[in-house]
Amino acid sequence: MKIIFAGTPEFAVGPLESIHSTFGVAAVLTQPDKPQGRKGILTPSPVKEYAEMCGIPVLQPARLKLDIGPVRDVRADLMVTCAYGQILTQEVLDLFPLGVWNIHASLLPAYRGAAPIPRAIIDGQRETGVTIMKTELGLDTGDMLLCERTPIYDSDDCGTLEDRLSRLSSELIVKALTMIQNGDLPLQKQGEGFTCKKVERTEVDFSKSAREVSCLIRGLSPSPFAYARKGELTLNFWFAEEMPCTEEAPAGTILAASPREGLVVKCGEGAVSITELQPAGGRRMSARDFCNGRRLCRGDRFDQPVL
Secondary structure (H helix, E strand, O other): OOOEEEEEOHHHHHHHHHHHHHHHOOEEEEOOOOOOOOOOOEEOOOOHHHHHOOOEEEOOOOHHHHHOOHHHHHHHOEEEEEEEOOOEEEEEEHOOOOOOEEOOOOOOOEEEEHHHHHHHOOOOOOOOEEEEEEEOOOOOOOOOEEEEEEEEOOOOHHHHHHHHHHHHHHHHHHHHHHHHHOOOOEHHHOOOEEEEEEOEEEEOOOOEEHHHHHHHHHHHHOOOOOOEOOOOEEEEEEEEEEEEEOOOOOOOEEEEEEEOOEEEEEEOOOOEEEEEEEOOOOOOHHHHHOOOOOOOOOOEEEEOOOO
């Protein structure tokens, strides 16, 4: 079974490694190198870096639908996609006799689209998972072959959950490819679902409940961040925990800001303890260390976002 793997970010490296070690990978399809940093240095994707380390040929068309020749020339039986980043046309799908199979980090049909991991945390879901589906022209709407669930813990941010889902994907895709190789295809059609949009850096609305605020902060960490402002001070939040609160104060009021208590902020319901943060232009640090600088005081209030 000759396989092409299409993927780009770090999340896809684990599945690629598992497939290559079990079945071998004939070629890797990934996004073109992109400029990064202030100097705009062209940087390969994590998937390309791993492929080159293993000696796997790498294909990087800027627009696959306009340049499918190199993919056709591989004459692969099957393609696995995992966060590749380009929409596949029917012409591409038709190249593979055993189909194109996608690794998607949600329990489809929920959270189709570009940002299933952060959206599940932001929405306060208690579990998520990985689905292996057969790719068709619709966005994540193909028939499902396998899925596996995992809890979302209050200790998870997007980074830790993404790592766990990548490991789960690595195990599940090997099981799926073994089934495909053996002709064992108990496919299940998807029901009605919904598509989630990409996440963006978001100003925290502390008038929401502590649960909603903590989920937003964890879902946007380690990027692109939830943040709050007080005058000229802008803080990016890395992690927050819900905590009970009976104190009466307007939402956004700082209830504690000290090396002993850390940074506690009143919400519309309850409060959140900010445990890690990063001043704009500064370094990541614990909230307790930040409060040593006395830039915030009890009774101060974060600016209200313009909604």
